[in-house]
Amino acid sequence: MKHKTTEPLPRLKAHELSSVRGGRTLFEQVSFEVHAGELWQITGANGAGKSTLLRMLAGLMPSSTGRIEFNNHSIQYDRSAYHQQLLFIGHKPAVKAELTALENVYWQRRLSGDTGARQDSMDDWRLLETIGLLGLEDEMTGRLSAGQQRRVALTRLWHSQAPLWILDEPFTALDVKGIALLEQRFNEHLAKGGSIVMTSHQALSLASLNPQQLHLGEVYANAMGAV
Numbered sequence: 383m384k385h386k387t388t389e390p391l392p393r394l395k396a397h398e399l400s401s402v403r404g405g406r407t408l409f410e411q412v413s414f415e416v417h418a419g420e421l422w423q424i425t426g427a428n429g430a431g432k433s434t435l436l437r438m439l440a441g442l443m444p445s446s447t448g449r450i451e452f453n454n455h456s457i458q459y460d461r462s463a464y465h466q467q468l469l470f471i472g473h474k475p476a477v478k479a480e481l482t483a484l485e486n487v488y489w490q491r492r493l494s495g496d497t498g499a500r501q502d503s504m505d506d507w508r509l510l511e512t513i514g515l516l517g518l519e520d521e522m523t524g525r526l527s528a529g530q531q532r533r534v535a536l537t538r539l540w541h542s543q544a545p546l547w548i549l550d551e552p553f554t555a556l557d558v559k560g561i562a563l564l565e566q567r568f569n570e571h572l573a574k575g576g577s578i579v580m581t582s583h584q585a586l587s588l589a590s591l592n593p594q595q596l597h598l599g600e601v602y603a604n605a606m607g608a609v
């Protein structure tokens with residue numbers, strides 16, 4: 383008897399998406415499938431529509447055409463359920479400038495669903511150490527450098543249980559150690575079957591993570607090896 387080999391279902395499926403903004407077509411017929419354990423890197427020049435595409439994938443703005451599915455259902459089917467499975471971090475670090483780094487880490491833990499979290503806990507101190515900000519815990523986050531603020535914002539990746547991460551320019555402003563730290567966190571997430579869709583201006587060398595590439599722009603049509 384022959385056994386039918388079944389392909390694993392894609393976790394996130396983008397089918398023939400397009401965007402027209404300000405009378406200009408940014409992209410059209412963009413299709414790709416993200417499986418468990420995959421990292422997708424979306425590249426393109428300034429204004430190519432990378433953030434626009436991510437916002438569509440996160441269900442924050444509609445596509446002019448096509449559809450987006452998560453686990454085989456339209457993301458519009460149950461938006462609240464979808465958002466519970468998703469961690470979206472936008473272009474700007476979503477940190478409270480007037481809170482200290484330690485307070486931001488605590489509030490991000492609370493907002494990620496850990497309602498029993500206590501302020502000034504060992505978990506928060508350990509995380510601050512992990513992201514290399516010990517010694518700066520009492521500094522107002524708004525007075526930290528761009529890279530340090532990015533590190534504070536990215537602590538959400540350590541709190542998150544969501545299988546799908548959608549991250550806009552997560553490596554921006556990070557130094558070499560910050561990049562290595564983020565790569566390591568990505569690795570842990572992917573190894574557990576998580577998925578990541580992220581943007582960057584140019585293809586980053588993330589060889590250890592074996593990224594899939596999608597380029598928005600003139601070469602898009604040629605670079606589309608995907609569905």
Ligand SMILES: Nc1ncnc2c1ncn2[C@@H]1O[C@H](COP(=O)(O)OP(=O)(O)OP(=O)(O)O)[C@@H](O)[C@H]1O
Pocket residue numbers: 403404408426427428429430431432433434435583
């Ligand atoms: N609210 C808006 N209304 C109309 N056009 C917009 C709006 N927001 C962005 N745009 C336009 O959409 C285009 C794509 O913007 P988007 O932010 O998606 O590009 P990007 O590839 O992420 O750019 P960057 O690399 O600079 O971050 C730009 O030309 C921008 O001017």
